[in-house]
Amino acid sequence: MNDLYVFCIEEDEIGERLDKVIAGRLDELSRTHIQQLIKDGLVQVNDAPSKPAYRLEPDDCVSVEVPIEEETPVLPEDIALNIIYEDDAIAVIDKPAGMVVHPGNANESGTLVNAILARWPQVVAVGDDPERVGIVHRLDKDTSGLVIVALTDAAREDLISQFASRTVEKHYMALTERHPPNDKGRIEAPIGRDPRQRKRMTVLRDGREAYTEFQVRDFYGDYALLDVYPKTGRTHQIRVHMAFLGCPIVGDTVYGFRRQRIKMKRLFLHAYRISFDHPVTGERLSFESPLPAGLQDILNKLN
Numbered sequence: 001m002n003d004l005y006v007f008c009i010e011e012d013e014i015g016e017r018l019d020k021v022i023a024g025r026l027d028e029l030s031r032t033h034i035q036q037l038i039k040d041g042l043v044q045v046n047d048a049p050s051k052p053a054y055r056l057e058p059d060d061c062v063s064v065e066v067p068i069e070e071e072t073p074v075l076p077e078d079i080a081l082n083i084i085y086e087d088d089a090i091a092v093i094d095k096p097a098g099m100v101v102h103p104g105n106a107n108e109s110g111t112l113v114n115a116i117l118a119r120w121p122q123v124v125a126v127g128d129d130p131e132r133v134g135i136v137h138r139l140d141k142d143t144s145g146l147v148i149v150a151l152t153d154a155a156r157e158d159l160i161s162q163f164a165s166r167t168v169e170k171h172y173m174a175l176t177e178r179h180p181p182n183d184k185g186r187i188e189a190p191i192g193r194d195p196r197q198r199k200r201m202t203v204l205r206d207g208r209e210a211y212t213e214f215q216v217r218d219f220y221g222d223y224a225l226l227d228v229y230p231k232t233g234r235t236h237q238i239r240v241h242m243a244f245l246g247c248p249i250v251g252d253t254v255y256g257f258r259r260q261r262i263k264m265k266r267l268f269l270h271a272y273r274i275s276f277d278h279p280v281t282g283e284r285l286s287f288e289s290p291l292p293a294g295l296q297d298i299l300n301k302l303n
Contacts, residue, residue, distance in 0.1 A: 008062070014058055018054040074103055075117070076121065077114035089151055090150060092148055098141065102138070126153055145289055146288075170230060173227065178222060212231065250298075
């Protein structure tokens, strides 16, 4: 049996390519996957097969059949981890840029979860999602820094509660294109999924509330090094808010400039400090991670 998605196009989709519109509607599918579905005859426009480049017209209706794949178990992988702290309940890991936190489309191995399962086999019983065992928060693939991992169900529930009540404090170092309008400030702008590009987030009037505070640490010519501390945890929040402020993060070709003056394969965004209450003892803990050498080298060159 296949999953079936049916929709009629909206006014702002008229004239757009079929594969692009499907990618916007079904953001869990890659463009390559969509094109293969079209090639296999699993996509129809007005009950007839079509082509990826077909330009949609008024009143077109699209149906997409997606074969259901059998779930594959997440396997332990012996991947080196930079463990900052661990005990029987939690671990704090310094995640490198380039590592995905949990498996997903096109990332079935090499993730932090694969590494966690190898290092702490007991975590397989933590939580009810086998692809997110022990995970209570995440960092983007191209963001480095500190991640808390829950090693028991009780620790997981407590940490989730702390994130929900906003008592976990997270600080990031970010290098931005251009200077912010003030040396310190607070951005209050709701965030939701971009209705035109479903894989992106954007500031929306009816989005979820989002707050980010920042303070300038230093200036490097046209660039600014910021200490950023988000007060909520929306997807891509810092990246969206910095772009909204007019000073996108260096290396961010999604929310910033497509042509970057500094050539990077990652974002200049590093989660360098995290503070929270230990889920067992209640002790307030705080951990820090130094700026990765590659990012420090960029600052040295700019200086």
